[in-house]
Amino acid sequence: MIQRLQPRRSPPFCVLAALSPIAAFLPAAAAEPVPPAREIFAPYPQQYPVNAYRSASGAPGPMYWQNRADYRIRATLLTATRSLSGDETIRYTNNSPDALDALWVQLDQNIYRANARAATVSRYFGRQHTEGDVIEAVSVQEGGRDIPAAFVVSDTRMRVALSQPLAPHGGHIALHIRWHYAVPGPWGGRTAVTPTRNGDIWEIAQWFPRMAVYDDLRGWDTLPYLGNEFYLEYGDIDYRVTVPTNFIVAGSGALQNPDEVLSMVERQRLARAGRSDRTIMIRTADEVKADAAAAPPSTTRTWHFLMHDTRDVAFAASPAFVWDAAHMHLPDIGGQPRLAMSVYPVEAAQDGRWSRSTEYVRAAIEYFSGKWYPYPWPNAINMAGHGANMEYPAIVFDGIADAGKKLYWVTTHEIGHTWFPMIVGSNERRAAFMDEGFNTFIDTYASDDFNHGEYAPKRDSEYAPGGGNPVEEIVPLLRQPDAPTILDEADLVPYRWSHTVQYFKAALGLRLLREQILGPQRFDLAFRRYIALWAYRHPSPSDFFRTMDSEGGEDLSWFWRGWFANNWPLDFGVSSIDDKAGTVTLVSKGGLVMPATLRIDYADGSSRRMRLPAELWQQGSPVTVGVAGAARIVGVTIDPDHVLPDVDRSDNMLIRPIQPAATAPTPAEGH
Template sequence: MKFVQNAAMALLLCCAASKMVQAQETDTNNQSPFMEFTEPNGNRYRTATGRPGPEYWQNRTDYEIRATLDDEAHTITGKLTLTYTNNSPENLDFIWMHLEQNRFTPTSRGNLTTPIQGNRYNGDIDGGYEITNLKASVKRGSSSEHIITDTRMQVFFNEPIPANGGTGTVSMDFNYKIPVKGMDRMGRVDTQNGTIYAMAQWFPRAAVLDDIEGWNVIPYLGAGEFYLDYGDYDYYITAPSDHIVVASGALQNPNEVMTATMRDRMDKASKSDSTVFIVKPGEINDASLKVKQEGTLTWHFKMENTRDVAFASSKAFIWDAAKINLPSGKTALAQSVYPVESKGDAAWGRSTEYTKNSIENYSNMWFEYPYPVAVNVAAEVNGMEYPGVSFCSWKSKGKDLWGVTDHEFGHNWFPMIVGSNERLYPWMDEGFTTFINYYSSEQFNNGEYAGNLDQTRNRVNWYLDPDSQGIETYPDVVDIRNLGMTAYVKPATGLLLLREYILGKERFDNAFKSYIKTWSYKHPQPNDFFNHMNNVAGENLEWFWKGWFYGTGTIDLGIENVVPYQGDYVIILSNKGDLPMPVKMSVGYEDDTSEIIELPVEIWERGNDWNYLLETDKRVKTVELDPDKIVPDVNFSNDIWPVATYSK
């Protein structure tokens, strides 16, 4: 833009600015983006402040399981007893249970809705549950009545489970063939020294009954993950005697399944900040580290107040561990198991270091890790999370291994501690976890594997793509090409914007930590999160929840002009996008000084144009919107005003 070189032109611009200032007083109303979006009125179950209400309830599921792994037939055979506590206000004639292994059959809904070309969620089709000896009882007698439909089972009781704390029990025997391809969530893989079994969704699990949906019985198709109640797990895994079994929770019988040498090494690891081998690479087939040379061993685990458990078993495992230091002074144990193909400091030799640092970072920054162990398992799974256990690719190395390890263990906060509904709202676990991953990667080893979530403008083309979809899109129908953005990156970017641009670190962290603590081991819905953040941060963010988390609107703030006005300057701003945002701009002066000016989002409530009066006795050289480039503005061309000086 050319300089203003004569008084006539300056006078003309001054007059124009004067008219714009006057016109602003009568600008059209622009309330639509700011209209109430969340459900503000609380009830006895969920309050308007985004907290559980005085009569909030959720049911409880306690499990006793005994299962046997057959590494020749590749099967699991088990017996399960579920104690179901009905804290709801209504009597229950039946409960629903998930049978997710039934996804691995030719006629499953998940298989029949998989595209011909396949996707990440392909799975075997020669599996599925055999359920026998089912008994459901409340007080007297029992019922065996049940209906299996795809991946769901309806279990009927001989009499209703009473409301407000009544209990019923369900017991059954089950068996199935362990899939090789378990939809990138579980399964088995053959390695040089044996098969690795990564076992998840490995037993029938009770569905959630809540005050929002009633019974949550959406079938298991693929992209939609899990939603489960909390309880205590007491379970036994019988495996071949040459196997190592690692699992969610604390091992109860180390003397029966580990040699004295292994126990001594584990004790050293529990006191060491550096990784200690329990089984070294050269000891995988060492008979002196086997409690028994043949037959089977039964590994006994317990885990309290958890929504699920998973385990892994193999004779091919290298095993190492280190101490996790927690803010309260307590400790936990980071562990890794992996085959010889994955060893070395360029690969899984650093897995326990990664696990330890990840857990410590999240504990210090957000909420203390509650589980006794954090086990990273090398498997034929690209990345999948369960309470206290993660499955990551046995082929991952370096930055990739850090990234997947950090992400999957981040899931212990979302949705393991904060028990959101993954099957409906993946953004509440994947997006939140991707967000906290960014700060963990910044912290780890002075940014050795620093992330790029803050490089928001690298993804502008997706926001402009007519085929993009909103965060709220149901995961099992979202275009698989969009899932990474809708479930992971866009919601994570939304939280980044809140922390780094809209609220600031102090207000955001206070609200976000409060949300985690308030909803730990409970079932928040999207409105609970929105309302809680609004109330604790002290900010009406309806415009942001509506514009960013729902729909596909874009951000386009711009500088239309900068003109002299009565000895000062008027900066003429515009909002040409669908989503309003607060304005942060850097004003640079001819004396090489600069200042940051911030304007609230409310400037856009009266229209999509705003004139800001800059009072200064300096000559303006440049004005730049969003100097830190945090906002994913889709139009870069109007972010900078390049005119040098005006005569004043």
């Protein structure tokens, strides 16, 4: 998701996660003392220990386990009462070594209750309210019968007591829940009803009770939902949605009954799109307007979707949808071509605003699939609505008014979340950088790649004065000793810092790791390995750090400590030149160190560059480096290309004046 730095819409869901920090506007703070070298370079103490579940190499351990949740859901959209009702069965499999005497379920709709914790601690969820999830019945299947189960709702969680413990190592149970809730208006953000001239758009996300995660790190992870997204189990989700007959439903997963819900013309157009590199209209703006002029139907129909190996599903439904699609150059699934699709109201089609949306979806998925890891699902959808700018598996919610560069950037960012956290299932509620930062990192390169750099570089000029060098834009943050760190838990990061730290600094850290520390070849191999190891699993920050160390071939303790665990500044300088000894003296005045380039200029006009490793500073500062050449040294510059986030460049260059050659004295004039 993207967070707007100064949101024009509520809530703080997803924005253009570009490299442009709000910290650029903050005043400088007093510097902290420089830590000693033995602290900077000490082995990094990982948060989570190595054990049989998680290996020292960063890979899942030989006894790694993960529970599973499969869902069957029947839901009905009741437009007259603006509500959604559902009946679901969760088949929960306990692969842990522990017997479970209760189950915990997430009820995200309760964030809209007046007494929700988020109503007081969040600036976005205390404005308008609903009753949240109304739980009508909870039961557990025993002996082929539904037995009512005792349950307790606490904020956005529900504890369901079991009459007997659920067995470990593969024990399974069927949990049945019947529920309904009022769908918020546009203020709801992640689930909303948005009016358009040809009908309402129903944006339905975080809509059904979902299992909390039980893992090897902390057992049940029951953080209340305060707005910082998800941590969910994987499984198959089979869901049916009943809507008025004139609605189009765009949902996560593969549509199972196209013959029942699509016209013959729509099916024929979809078949053409499956063979087309060009975007094909499935439902045109003229058809939407013609349908809107007809009397509303009194009948309904049910759309049936199935999605495999997913953490979640979402859908959007409306009579107002224009619909287009194009083929994605990916291997077919079950003999069926893969489709990039967009649904949007007529308003979004005006002035060509959304006419390229499907092109953007297709380009992003093809690029990320080729660069990092294959896209796993049959289709991908971009939906124009309220503009929550929010990601879900195989469908993303963006804004009707988005267009051009902004639409490309937000689409690519939200689609990029397919990889983090939809495939690599990190815990967004605790370690937001593992989805927002990693995703911002990969979509900066996607912008460089798209259409020969049409929208490159990825910037957010609205918040970046001058739209300058990103390593210089991070400097004001590094000057703030009281700023939160990347590793701070998501709910503990004040909103004014969240974009800067979780998106920008984390993404810039990976760019520095790729371009300045490991190099693209080593980094790309290690990062791909991390994704492959943890696809459809639950990595911790320690698993990521260990994988990059092991696969990248470096002990990066100094980098994890300086950039991720602390907010230490980098401050290199050149203090002196000894021409006789052919040496220069360098200083490091911050806790962060990095490999750096040193340029030496000589009196004969020549120059050379030296690459200085981070280990140069293992014995402390200052250090002396030999730079003798054939001619006298006249200048030395550290980081001449400004690729490092040096907080004070005033001493990065030392120039010695070139003395003129001696000349013979002029004879005195006679008298």
